[in-house]
Amino acid sequence: MNATAAFLRRIAPQLVTLSAVLILIAMVFPGFFEISFANGRLYGSPIDILNRGAPVALLAIGMTLVIATKGIDLSVGAVMAICGAVAAASIHQGMGLFPALALALGTGLLCGLWNGLLVAILGIQPIVATLMLMVAGRGIAQLITEGTILTFTHQGLIFIGSGAFLGVPMPVLIWIATGLIVTFIVRRSALGMLIEAIGVNPRASRLAGINTRVLLIAVYMTSGLSAALAGVIAAADIRGADANNAGLWLELDAILAVVIGGTSLLGGRFSIVASLIGAMIIQAVNTGILLSGFPPEFNLIIKAAIILIILVLQSPAMRTTFVFFRREKPTAKTDVETVAQ
Amino acid sequence: MNARILPLVATIAIFLLAYAVCYAQFPAMLSTRVIGNLLTDNAFLGIAAVGMTFVILSGGIDLSIGSVIAFSGVFIAVLLRDTGLHPLPVFAMLLIITTLFGAAMGATIHYLEMPPFIVTLAGMFLARGMAYVLSIDSVPITHDFYNTLQGLYYLMPGKGRLTLIGGVMLLVFLGGVVLAHRTRFGTNVYALGGGAQTARLMGVPVGRTTIQIYALSGFLAGLSGIVFSIYTSAGYSLATVGVELDAIAAVVIGGTLLTGGSGFVAGTLIGVMIMGLIQTYIIFDGTLSSWWTKIVIGILLFGFIVLQKALVWLTARRGRALGAAR
Numbered sequence: 064m065n066a067t068a069a070f071l072r073r074i075a076p077q078l079v080t081l082s083a084v085l086i087l088i089a090m091v092f093p094g095f096f097e098i099s100f101a102n103g104r105l106y107g108s109p110i111d112i113l114n115r116g117a118p119v120a121l122l123a124i125g126m127t128l129v130i131a132t133k134g135i136d137l138s139v140g141a142v143m144a145i146c147g148a149v150a151a152a153s154i155h156q157g158m159g160l161f162p163a164l165a166l167a168l169g170t171g172l173l174c175g176l177w178n179g180l181l182v183a184i185l186g187i188q189p190i191v192a193t194l195m196l197m198v199a200g201r202g203i204a205q206l207i208t209e210g211t212i213l214t215f216t217h218q219g220l221i222f223i224g225s226g227a228f229l230g231v232p233m234p235v236l237i238w239i240a241t242g243l244i245v246t247f248i249v250r251r252s253a254l255g256m257l258i259e260a261i262g263v264n265p266r267a268s269r270l271a272g273i274n275t276r277v278l279l280i281a282v283y284m285t286s287g288l289s290a291a292l293a294g295v296i297a298a299a300d301i302r303g304a305d306a307n308n309a310g311l312w313l314e315l316d317a318i319l320a321v322v323i324g325g326t327s328l329l330g331g332r333f334s335i336v337a338s339l340i341g342a343m344i345i346q347a348v349n350t351g352i353l354l355s356g357f358p359p360e361f362n363l364i365i366k367a368a369i370i371l372i373i374l375v376l377q378s379p380a381m382r383t384t385f386v387f388f389r390r391e392k393p394t395a396k397t398d399v400e401t402v403a404q
Numbered sequence: 405m406n407a408r409i410l411p412l413v414a415t416i417a418i419f420l421l422a423y424a425v426c427y428a429q430f431p432a433m434l435s436t437r438v439i440g441n442l443l444t445d446n447a448f449l450g451i452a453a454v455g456m457t458f459v460i461l462s463g464g465i466d467l468s469i470g471s472v473i474a475f476s477g478v479f480i481a482v483l484l485r486d487t488g489l490h491p492l493p494v495f496a497m498l499l500i501i502t503t504l505f506g507a508a509m510g511a512t513i514h515y516l517e518m519p520p521f522i523v524t525l526a527g528m529f530l531a532r533g534m535a536y537v538l539s540i541d542s543v544p545i546t547h548d549f550y551n552t553l554q555g556l557y558y559l560m561p562g563k564g565r566l567t568l569i570g571g572v573m574l575l576v577f578l579g580g581v582v583l584a585h586r587t588r589f590g591t592n593v594y595a596l597g598g599g600a601q602t603a604r605l606m607g608v609p610v611g612r613t614t615i616q617i618y619a620l621s622g623f624l625a626g627l628s629g630i631v632f633s634i635y636t637s638a639g640y641s642l643a644t645v646g647v648e649l650d651a652i653a654a655v656v657i658g659g660t661l662l663t664g665g666s667g668f669v670a671g672t673l674i675g676v677m678i679m680g681l682i683q684t685y686i687i688f689d690g691t692l693s694s695w696w697t698k699i700v701i702g703i704l705l706f707g708f709i710v711l712q713k714a715l716v717w718l719t720a721r722r723g724r725a726l727g728a729a730r
Contacts, residue, residue, distance in 0.1 A: 135521070185710065185713055186713065187709055187713065188662060188663065190465065190521060191656070191662050191709060192709075194649065194652065194653075194705070195702050195705045195706050195709070196702070197649065198649055198653060198698055198701055198702045198705065199698055199699050199701070199702020199703070199705075200702075201695065201698055202695040202696065202697070202698030202699035202702065203699065205693065205695035205698075206695065206699070210693050210695070306695075315525060315528075315529075318522075318525070322522065328518070328519055328521075328522055329519070358536070358537075358540070360533060360536030360537050360540060360641075361533065361536075361537070362533070363529045363530070363532050363533030363536065364529070364530060364533035364534070364537070365533075366529045366533075367526045367527070367529035367530035367533060370522065370525065370526035370529065371512075371526050374512065374516055374518050374522065374523065374526065375516060
């Protein structure tokens with residue numbers, strides 16, 4: 064049971080934060096935790112948080128792996144728009160549900176492959192490599208929807224966005240299942256450790272015999288795939304593909320979710336579960352602000368404050384100071400020497 | 405030819421070629437009226453891009469400038485509406501605020517040793533949030549002084565108008581060139597971009613320079629906000645979303661190496677002009693949709709980054725060959 068304890072200790076800060084946010088909301092709104100069952104599915108604010116947080120949660124899964132390799136994927140919002148457009152357009156063409164989904168997810172993988180090739184083969188910094196698709200992606204999505212918002216009435220596709228299975232909304236099932244599968248794959252094999260190795264030192268891990276190129280490409284493809292799932296859900300939710308607004312600025316929310324989850328932006332360690340809780344914290348804050356009647360404008364300031372607090376906690380400088388205060392006097396001399404340099 | 409100036413030469417060649425293509429199709433494109441409009445329409449982007457050039461030259465990135473521009477517009481508009489102040493003291497207050505804001509981000513980056521990307525992301529949220537808190541609605545600016553500023557222009561031969569804000573952009577670029585290539589600060593920026601460790605060993609004050617760089621970027625973003633408010637006569641908290649990406653694209657297309665340490669402020673001006681030219685062409689054509697702008701900019705970005713990679717690779721190989729010859 065030692066491993067379970069370690070795991071719980073790892074995600075404890077996130078769980079505490081999430082509970083604190085939820086309790087805070089519940090104190091203002093006593094009926095917050097009420098869940099009712101109607102029309103074959105669950106309703107209530109907690110379910111709403113799980114449901115609305117689905118796109119960011121899905122993006123956070125792929126983003127966690129990318130950030131663990133010391134990379135970043137700015138293109139996920141644009142990939143969402145592209146894949147939503149592909150799904151809507153192929154349904155429009157009269158394709159069945161499964162070919163349309165396969166095409167959308169395949170497009171996501173292709174976008175991930177493109178990013179991965181730029182990063183792993185051409186050696187371009189991730190932030191720039193994915194910036195290209197971020198800039199051009201919405202144009203490509205517009206190309207697919209031909210500049211309009213493509214609406215559809217296909218019941219199967221709509222079911223993915225607003226349907227429910229065993230009373231649980233489909234988006235919730237999809238992000239939880241994806242999170243479990245990816246966690247299982249990376250943590251039940253050596254893959255997770257190898258990904259962390261790349262984040263710590265790509266050169267050393269290559270010398271140690273890790274196939275960094277293939278692994279990096281696979282990581283970016285996972286990110287593309289999770290963005291594609293998020294894009295399909297977002298399109299199915301509004302019953303249309305909006306190339307301009309689908310997934311707009313969600314890449315930033317996804318990065319924020321990963322950072323709240325305690326995954327270091329400097330690479331080298333990650334926890335998908337913690338990132339998912341991070342995504343839920345963001346959504347809980349959003350919902351809380353909406354419920355409280357606070358102007359939604361404060362949302363961004365709160366997000367900025369959260370980032371700042373985490374930055375201070377994560378920073379190497381802060382850790383040094385912490386160690387400095389805990390140790391006895393002799394270290395003071397070495398510290399002065401470092402400053403003198 | 406020096407490998408350093410090759411990206412700049414490529415940028416200028418592409419700009420001239422693109423302009424020639426536009427001219428062949430629409431002869432009216434060569435008039436000074438179009439050139440004047442090109443400068444006016446892209447003035448705010450150009451000014452912000454100068455700041456971004458310095459940040460990228462130092463190996464950093466600043467994602468906050470779009471939000472800072474929007475904040476500046478709202479700040480000016482709300483202050484002019486609610487107080488009887490003249491625009492000039494408001495401008496001064498705004499520039500002090502945005503400069504301090506940039507300096508604070510620079511200090512956070514240096515002292516907390518965190519990636520500039522995430523620090524300026526927080527800055528982006530903060531500035532946009534402050535703009536929202538000031539006002540969600542678009543606030544019109546109706547001060548007489550604004551009408552005077554908008555009416556100022558220099559009539560170029562051929563009846564083209566070089567407006568005040570277009571002129572300000574050109575002056576900022578001139579100042580940027582002098583700052584980058586003729587001052588100690590500029591040398592420090594290049595040194596920092598070449599490698600923070602090396603720069604520190606050479607005696608470059610890393611902390612002070614980092615703070616100065618982001619303060620400069622904040623100052624220019626504020627100035628860009630003033631120009632944008634003159635351009636639109638309003639302050640709107642949802643304006644200029646994504647301008648930071650346009651600015652980064654302009655800097656890269658202008659031939660500045662994204663890893664820092666190599667590039668020219670003048671190249672950024674050409675980068676901004678290329679992006680403006682694409683938009684002008686689409687307006688002249690009339691049948692193309694505006695999203696082609698994004699795709700073409702994406703393709704240009706890709707082309708320039710691959711060109712840079714090839715150059716770095718070639719230089720490294722030549723260096724190795726030289727080493728072997730010795």
